[in-house]
Amino acid sequence: MPTATLLPLAVAIPLFGAVLLAVAGRVLPRTGCDVLATAVAVGDVVCLALLWPHTHGVATAPLGGWPAQVGIVLAADRLGAGLALLAACLVLAVVVYSWRYFDEPSGERAGVFPAMVLLFEAGMVGFALTGDLFNAFVFFELMGATAYALTGYRIEDPRPLQGALTFGVVNSFAAYCSLLGIGLLYARTGQLNLAALGRGLAGHRTDLLVVTAFVLVITAMLVKAAVVPFHFWLPDAHAVAPTPVCMLLSGVMVELGVYGIARIHWTVFSGPGGVPDDAFRRTFLALGVLTALTGAAMCWQQRHLKRMLAFSTIGHVGLFVVGIALLTPDGTAGTALYVAAHGCAKAALFGLTGVLLDRYGSVDEPGLYGRARELRLVGVLFVIGALALAGLPPFGTGLGKGLTEDAAGHGHPWLPAVFVVVSAVTGGTVLRAALRIFWGFGETPRPRPGEPETTGEGEEPEIRGPRRALPPMMVAVPAALLAGCVLLGCVPAVARALAGGAGTFTDPAAYRAAVLGPAAAATAHPGTPGPVPDAWTGAGVLLGLLSAALAVALAVLATTRPPTWHRAIGATARGLRRLHSGHLGDYLAWLALGVAALCAVIAAQT
C-alpha cells in the first residue's frame, strides 16, 4: 500500500475502533469488547509495521489532496514512524494486559475504557506523524484530554482525581502557551507547516520574537516530557493512574514530548533565523543533566512503587534530552533506541507493579516487605526489569545508553558518568524494592513519620469481587515486553534502521525537500553525512556492566545497612522533596519560572 494510504490509516484505525467500541460496547459483553479492542490495536500495529519499510527517507501523505503550502501533510521518517509503532505496540500490550484486569466500569458500558485508550493512541500516533504545527497542537490536546480522563478513572479514590486535575490544568495551560507561540510564528512567517515555517524564518535575523516564540511553543513539550522544572505534575499523575494507563504514560507519552522538542527544533528552528545550535545545545544539555539527576535523586527516596517508577522515568527523560541536545545523528540514533527499549522495560515494570496491587492492595515498599515471596516468577521478572533499567547488556536500554554515551563523550567527557550514575541509581532503587518485597532482604524497614512523602498503602484495589486466580496475561505481557527489550538490543537491524533514520531526522534539507518539493531544499543547510554507529562497542558494554553492577551494589547496601547513610542522604534530599508539594499553584509558579529562565538563557546566547 502506498504511504498516502498508510499514514492517515494509522490515525483513522484507532479513531474508528473507538467509535465501534463506544457503540458496540452498549450491547457486547465484556469479552466481546476486549476482542474488538485487541483486533483494532493489532490492526494499527500492522498498519505501522507496513509503513516502516517505506520510511527510508521521509514518507509523506498530503491530506485532502492539498499541497503542503495549503493543507496538512503527514510526514514520517524512521524515528517518527518508529515512535508511533512503539505507541501502537504498547497500546496492544495494554489492551491485552487489561483483558481481565478491571471490574466492570459502570455496568452497561464495558467499551468505554478501551475506547478511550484507542483515542489516546490516535492522539499519540497523530502527534508523531503530523508535519503541521497547529495539527500537532490538536493531537497534543487529544492525547491530553483522554489522558486526564483515564488518569482519574478510579473515582472512588481521592488521589487519582487530584493527580488528574493537576495533570490537566498544568498541561492545558502549557498547551495554551504553545498556541500563543504558534500565533507569534504565524505572524512572522504566515505558515503552519513545519518545513515551511523553517524556510519562512530564514528570511529574518534571530530576534526576541523568535526566541519568545520558540520558548512558548516548546513549553508544552517540556511539560509533557517532564523536564525540570516543568516535571512536578508527572509523579502525581503517574503514581495514581490505573496501572495499564501508567504503562502508556511512562512508556511512550512522556517520550513524545522529547520527540516534539527535537522535531520542532530540527524542522523549524535549526536554520538561519532560528535558534543557534550552540544556544540550544548548551541550554538543553544543562536541562537534561538537571532533570536526570533530580529524577534519580527523587526516585531513590520513594517508597510508593509507582511513584518510584515515575521518578525513574524523569531520570531517563533527562538522559534522552541530553541525547537529542547533542544535535548529532549518533546522539539522536542512540536516544531513539534508548527510548524504545526504555518504553518496553518501564511498561513491563508498571505491569508487574499492577500484579502486586492486584494481590495485596498495596504498592508500598515497606508495607509489602517480604509479603510477595510466593510470586517467585513475578519477582524474577521484576529483577530483570530493574537490571534492564540499569542498562545491563544485552538489553536494548544498554545498547541505547552505550550509543548515546559514546556520542555524548566526544565533546563532553564527563557526560557518560551522568548516564552511568542515573541508570545505576534508578535501576538500583527498583532492585532494592524487588529484593525487599519478593525475598524479604535485609531488616524490616522502619517507618519514617513526619516526612513529606506519599505512601503506597490504602490504595483502592483496581479489582473487586471474589478472590480469583492471577490472570495469566498480567504476567505474560510484562514478560513479552522484557523480551522485546532484549530483542531491541540483540537484533542489529533495528539499531541500523534507527541510525539511518537519525541521519534523515537531523537533516532539515531532506525533510524540507520531501514535504515542500525538491526546489525548497536549497535554502536549508545540509545535514552532516557519514556513517552513524549502530552496534555494541567495548566501552558501551563495559559501562553497561558497570552501571548494572553499581545498581546491584546500591540495592544490596540499601537493604543490608539502611540507617546511617540513608539518613544522611535523606536529610539533604528533604529540601528537594519538600518542593514536590502536590500544590497546583506551586507547580504553575515553577512553570512560569522555567519559561522566564529559558527565555533569558536563550536570549543571552543569541
Place this chain on the structure above:
Amino acid sequence: MNTPLVAVAIGFVTVCATIAVLTREPVRQAVVLAAMGLGLSVLFAVLQAPDVALSQLAVGTALTPLLILLTVRKVSRRSTAGSRPGAGGADRDDGTGR
C-alpha cells in the same frame, strides 16, 4: 473606522479578564466570564470573524458558565452534609472559595 471599536472591545475584554481572575467566588466569576464571552464575541465580530464570534457566544457566554454553575451547585450542596472523616479542612472551606 473600525479601529476605535477594536480598541474599545479589546479594552473591555482585558478588563473583564482581570476582573474574572480577581473574582474568587465561582458563581460571580461565572457571571464575569459570561460578560467576557460576550465582549470577546463583539471583538471577534469587529475583527471580521463572525464564525468565531458565533461559537464564542455559544460556548463562552452560555456553555462554560453553565457548566461552572452546575459544578458549583453540586459541590456546595455537599457541604451541608458536614465534613467527611479524613477530609482535612473540609468544614473550613465550603467549596465556594474565599
Place this chain on the structure above:
Amino acid sequence: MGPWPYLAAGWILLVALYGLVTSRNLIHAIGCLAVAQSSTYVLLLSVGYRRGGTAPVFSDLRPGSRPVVDPVVQALALTDVVVGATVTALLLALTIQLRKRHGTVDPQALTGLRG
C-alpha cells in the same frame, strides 16, 4: 493600533496565570484556565486581521472585490474554542468527583500527593 492587541493577549495570559498560582478554589482555577485560553483567540485573530478587510464569506460578496481578513486563523480559533470548552468540562467533572472524595476544592488542602 501598534502592538496593543498582541500585548492585551499577553496580559490576559499572565493575569490568568496569576489567578491560577494564587487560587484557593479549583473551580476558580478552571475559570482562570478558560481566561488563559481566551488570550490565544485574541492573539490569533489579531494576527489575521487586515485593515479594511471584510469577513471571508463570499455568499454576498463578489470574490476579489474587497480584501478579506485571514480565514486560516479564524478556523484555528474555532478549533481552539471547541478544545477549550471540552477540556473545561472534563476538568470540572474531575472537580466534582474530587469534592466528593476529598471534601474540599481548595488546592492548599489537598495533601495526598507529595515528596
Place this chain on the structure above:
Amino acid sequence: MSARARLLMFAAAAIVIGVFYGVASAETPSFGRASHPYGDRAVAASLAHRTANVVSSVNFDIRAFDTLGEESILFGTVLGATLLLRLARDERRRPAASERVLPTTRLFGVIWLPVALVVGVYIVAHGQLSPGGGFQGGVVLATALHLGYIAADYRVLEKVRPLAVLDVADSLAAGAFTAMGLAGLAAAGAFLKNVLPLGTFNEITSGGTVPLLNAAVGVEVASGVIVLLAHFLDQAVEITGNDEPEEAR
C-alpha cells in the same frame, strides 16, 4: 512553599516573561497588515472548491484533519465524562422532585424552544455559505433543548432527551467523519479528499463534502453537548452519596 514565596517567584518570572513578550510583540508585524500569504492561498483554494464561506472550507476541506482531531477531542470528552461522572459504588440515583414553574417562564420556554431549534438547524445547514456551521448550530440546538428544563422541570427534560440514542448518535457522527475521510482515500487516494461533485457556487449543495462533514459535526456537537450537560445535571440534581441527607429542592 509558602504563599509568599510562591507569589514572589511568580512575580519575578512574570516580569521577565512580560518583558520578553512585550519586545516580541513590538517586533511582530503590525496589527492590520496587508500581507497574509496563507490566508490568500486558502481563499483561492476555497473558491476553487466553490465554498462561499472560506472558514468552513478551511475547517472541513483544506484543514479538515484538524477538525477530525477536534471532533475526536469532543468525542473523547463525552466518553471521559461518562467515565468520570458514572455512579460511584457508594452513590445512588434519586428521582428529581417535580417542580412548580411560573406560567410566564413556561410560556417563555414553549415559545423559544421551537425558535431555537429552527435557528440551530438553519445555522448548521448553511455552514458552507454563511457564518456559522456544524459547531455553532450544534451548540444552539443543544442549548435549545435545555429550554425544556426552564419551561418545565427535570423530569420533562429527561423525557425529551433520549440519552442512549443521543449517545449513539454522537459516536456515529464521530465515526462518519472518519468514514468520509476513508471514502476520499478509497475514491481518490487522499484521506479526507473532497470527492463529491462541487455543485454551483453559493448554493446549499455546493462545496462537495463540506456540507456533509458540517452536518456530521452538527449532529455530533448537538448530541455530545446534550450528553455532557446531562451528566453534569444528573450530578447536580439526581445523584446522592450515602452520607448525604436527602434534601428538598
